[in-house]
Amino acid sequence: MPRVHLMSDHRRFTGGEAVVEAGGATVGAVIAELEQRFPGLGDALTHGASAGVNGEIHSEPQYLEVDPDTDIYFVAPLTGG
């Protein structure tokens, strides 16, 4: 299953776990499963984070396809000047 790497702020939903696994063919599906297991986490990931997937950071990653061996890194939203 895809491995989800959480920011410290999101670990309050997982009892402190920094990396959790969740099934799904897209980032959005993975988030949905996480919301089922850790209520509130899905909303936090959807509205308060960008996702690093396969070396690329996406601000709206919901429909990105992921494989069972994909690592998803949720990071603070990035902006620039």
Added chain:
Amino acid sequence: MTVTDDRPTYKWVGTRPIRHDGYEKVTGKARFAADLDLPGQLHAAYLRSPHGHARILSIDTAAAAGMPGVKAVVTGADFPDLDPTDPNFDVSVNVMARGTVLYNGHALAAVAASTRAEAAAAVAAIQVEYELLPVILTLEESMADGAPLVNEHNITKFVESDGPSNLATSNVVERGDVEAAFAAADLVVEREFDTAYVHQGYIEPHACVVDVGPNGKADIWASSQGHFMVRALTASVLGWETSRIKVTPAEIGGGFGGKTTIYLEPVAARLSEKSGRPVKLVLTREEVLRATGPAPASKSRIKIAASNDGELTAIDCWFGYVVGCTNDFAGLVGAMSVASYKFPNLKLEAIGALTNTPKSAAYRAPSAPQAAFAIESVIDEIAQTLDMDPIDIRLRNAVVEGDPTAMGMPHPRIGFVECLEALRDSDHYRSPVPDGAARGIGAGFWFNIGEQSSATVNLNEDGTATVITGSPDIGGSRASMALMAAEELGIDVYSITPVVADTESVGFTDVTEGSRATFSTGMAVVNACRDLIEELRARAATILGVDLDAVTWVDGTAVTDGKDPLPLSAITAKAKSTGGPLTVTASLNAGGAGPSFAVHCCDLTVDEETGQVTILRYTAVQDAGTAIHPSYVEGQLQGGTVQGIGWALNEEYIFDDAGSMENASFLDYRIPVASDLPMIDTIVVEVPNPAHPYGVRGVGETGIVPPMATVANAITRATSIRMTSLPMSPPKILAALDTD
């Protein structure tokens, strides 16, 4: 000097043609927003708060509305109240105060009149009753227990919140066992640092002209880093549909992140709507400094552990950013600065604190320079303590592909080591330090971003081309787009006209930030050209009477065995008879923006009588991936460096106790000028970004990250005093010398 890593040879990419917009700019014919005048145009002026924080009890505009030449007056009551959860709520409140002024300079009314003088006179006649509220100016005041609220609508981002507070955001990143690493370390260095508010210092003040027609549609001409952003935010603040607004990008006289948001356009639009006349609104320099976003001030505590052989084993950082009156702080971006080093054990905490000061805004690599000043200073101190060369200690710990960033995700192919080696091998670093001078180095990092871009490429009948994009040319994007199109199509770069089109003439394009234009919009241009080449091959096959598979595209020519090559101009000449106009549009949401690293070196002297620092020599090294137009890349490196030197040595907002900025002019807010500095030498390193067809990495932001530490480290080596407070102005240096 360029160091090239595995780069193909190109015909056009990497050359230095005269920029397509150059003639207009050097002859003064380029049209900036303030240059535009429309028939019947009015001029607008603002009423701004003289108080740092106050409730607006009443605004009486009756006298102003009746004054000579006045055609319209607006206040907060003329704008819809967005829900505080709306993502544009803070922008809306900053455009025009509702109920409360949050900082000295906050706009609370505006007047449009026949002349600017009449508008200013009417502004002076507006009567306002205020109830003064406590003014919070510092991080300590903001975070104190029981502190009055700066902004009653602020809800902390990214963490659980039980109601409004002065905390804008709080982020923590951790890995490894920091405490154990510190306990086992051979050396631990801990320092506290602070930096002042600084402004982006663009020469062109914000300006716009807005004409709302009888059909209710608005034409906006504005200076910005993204006219689709101007359209979206203006529509949101006004409560309009996006389709009511067309934004035409004017030339931009500098933005550096400060023009990634709006201030004027909804106000001018409402004044135009009420008066039925076009309205021009141009800020004064004082208004730019008082009411458009500076970069946050900051405080930080940095603790780094090292082994005796120079391995950096742990870092524990706390950053406090003073973000002004609203909450646009985007998170732990400043912590990205530590992504330059491996650090097996790491803890980073960053907070944003609200104050009754102008809403802060991005400045090149937002919040990274403040963090890099602190971290790179401590690393320099470790190198001094261990008697290590400052490049060697960085090479010992530099991240490479696969190493984790501060936020965990592995780095892609990056060029930090190559930058360090390029500086180590440079003439500057190999030259002895001049007598009486000292040398410092510093490093920096920025992620860069991708996001959405569109491009249309039209081939003309004679084989020339027009490349149309939606990215305002803030740093050479027109020339870069033309060069990439020339490389793809195989035609002369001067036969291509790059155009930055209005919001109704090109596909949606995100704001130019995150050093993204040449990367993302360039990729859209390349994709459009490649689709166009497929169409050209098909047209050539028709003309030549051969199968499509028999046609290849070689340097602007369709080639097939047994036939004369068919140049592009011969195909465009037969466009009508082979299927019609040759035009292609491409749009994308680009991922894979390649991070850019930089390493700087500075030689300077310190006058111990006056405290004045004189920069003798400065070299900026940076990985550009591939420099599409090297002169523009070098210009970005030089520009970021000069702004960073200003941040290091002179620039700061000075407020009185009531929150009034006391140095709101370029006379008193001192940015560097040419006579202050030597030529900034550049070394462009090219480690191609594998996610871009030409290997581009954005270069616009990283250059401002290293200078403050670079200069501070040189001053420290000159004076034997570790400078920890910016700016390192003559009074501060004298005070440090006196204390020592």
